[in-house]
Amino acid sequence: MTMAAAFNAFKSSNLVSWKQTGRLQQTLAGCIERAGKTLHSGEVSTIKIWPDLAGQGRYFDFRSNSILASIDFAEESPLCTTLCKNGFRIRTIEHLLSALEATGVDNCRIEIQNSDPEDGNVEVPIFDGSANEWVKAIKEVGLKVATDHFGNSREKMAPYVIEPVHVWRNDSFIAAFPSEKVHITYGINFSEVHGIGCQWFSSTSLDEYFYSEQIASSRTFCIYEEVEQMRNAGLIKGGSLENAIVCSFDKGWLNPPLRFPDEPCRHKVLDLIGDLSLFAQFGSQGLPMAHIVAYKGGHALHADFVRRLYGKI
Numbered sequence: 074m075t076m077a078a079a080f081n082a083f084k085s086s087n088l089v090s091w092k093q094t095g096r097l098q099q100t101l102a103g104c105i106e107r108a109g110k111t112l113h114s115g116e117v118s119t120i121k122i123w124p125d126l127a128g129q130g131r132y133f134d135f136r137s138n139s140i141l142a143s144i145d146f147a148e149e150s151p152l153c154t155t156l157c158k159n160g161f162r163i164r165t166i167e168h169l170l171s172a173l174e175a176t177g178v179d180n181c182r183i184e185i186q187n188s189d190p191e192d193g194n195v196e197v198p199i200f201d202g203s204a205n206e207w208v209k210a211i212k213e214v215g216l217k218v219a220t221d222h223f224g225n226s227r228e229k230m231a232p233y234v235i236e237p238v239h240v241w242r243n244d245s246f247i248a249a250f251p252s253e254k255v256h257i258t259y260g261i262n263f264s265e266v267h268g269i270g271c272q273w274f275s276s277t278s279l280d281e282y283f284y285s286e287q288i289a290s291s292r293t294f295c296i297y298e299e300v301e302q303m304r305n306a307g308l309i310k311g312g313s314l315e316n317a318i319v320c321s322f323d324k325g326w327l328n329p330p331l332r333f334p335d336e337p338c339r340h341k342v343l344d345l346i347g348d349l350s351l352f353a354q355f356g357s358q359g360l361p362m363a364h365i366v367a368y369k370g371g372h373a374l375h376a377d378f379v380r381r382l383y384g385k386i
């Protein structure tokens with residue numbers, strides 16, 4: 074595909090304008106391999122992340138099925154983000170994609186395997202509930218400029234929000250306003266859980282350094298009294314005090330210390346970056362250039378926002 078054809082192929086809407094970033098698309102300088110327990114199924118899965126050509130974007134490879142990390146394949150699912158294609162499902166992709174998006178791994182093949190060859194569902198390992206393990210692995214192996222089939226590098230494009238845009242569900246919302254840099258402001262409100270309460274977190278200009286230092290190590294959180302209900306729904310079978318921070322209504326945090334006083338709110342930013350990465354196309358940036366303000370969001374609302382950017386809803 075020529076550059077002009079690739080540019081024309083970008084899915085767009087009247088809310089977003091694709092512009093050059095002045096940077097070249099990147100990929101990994103080597104292969105990453107990690108295995109670990111998964112949060113919802115409790116099974117162990119293995120991931121190998123391979124360098125790939127410029128323009129390929131990020132995609133999963135599960136049983137020789139290629140599934141682009143794109144909103145086109147996102148399926149609404151409880152408590153995680155899931156990709157689905159031809160009956161194959163890959164769950165809990167958000168922390169890995171968040172790390173890849175934030176550190177600039179624009180193109181890669183993510184080979185994933187589960188232990189049961191009959192099972193068409195697979196899940197990304199949870200590790201400590203944050204994106205730390207992935208960021209560490211990416212830094213260890215390093216990045217390089219990605220080239221295409223002809224050995225040419227490609228400019229990285231980014232989506233600029235050109236007018237205010239918003240989505241909401243009940244009392245949750247996400248709004249984005251034009252900005253030359255990415256800023257994220259996120260609010261959560263657990264007024265009945267005193268250990269969490271109402272929290273707001275606002276990033277300065279969100280770059281790789283800020284992400285690594287301030288966001289990546291924030292862990293998944295849950296409410297202790299809701300654990301049994303989630304287990305009964307077939308979720309968090311692999312959940313433990315090692316891969317989430319757990320807060321009780323009246324007893325507070327069960328496994329302190331927190332890494333930041335507002336760690337739950339920061340984790341929502343981590344999740345949002347992973348979910349918005351599904352807007353990436355052909356090795357572009359997925360995270361929109363905008364000041365994004367979110368309140369009480371979750372994966373479903375994050376996905377709605379990406380669809381809104383496309384003009385699909």
Ligand SMILES: [Zn+2]
Binds near residue numbers: 167168293340344
């Ligand atoms: Zn998360």
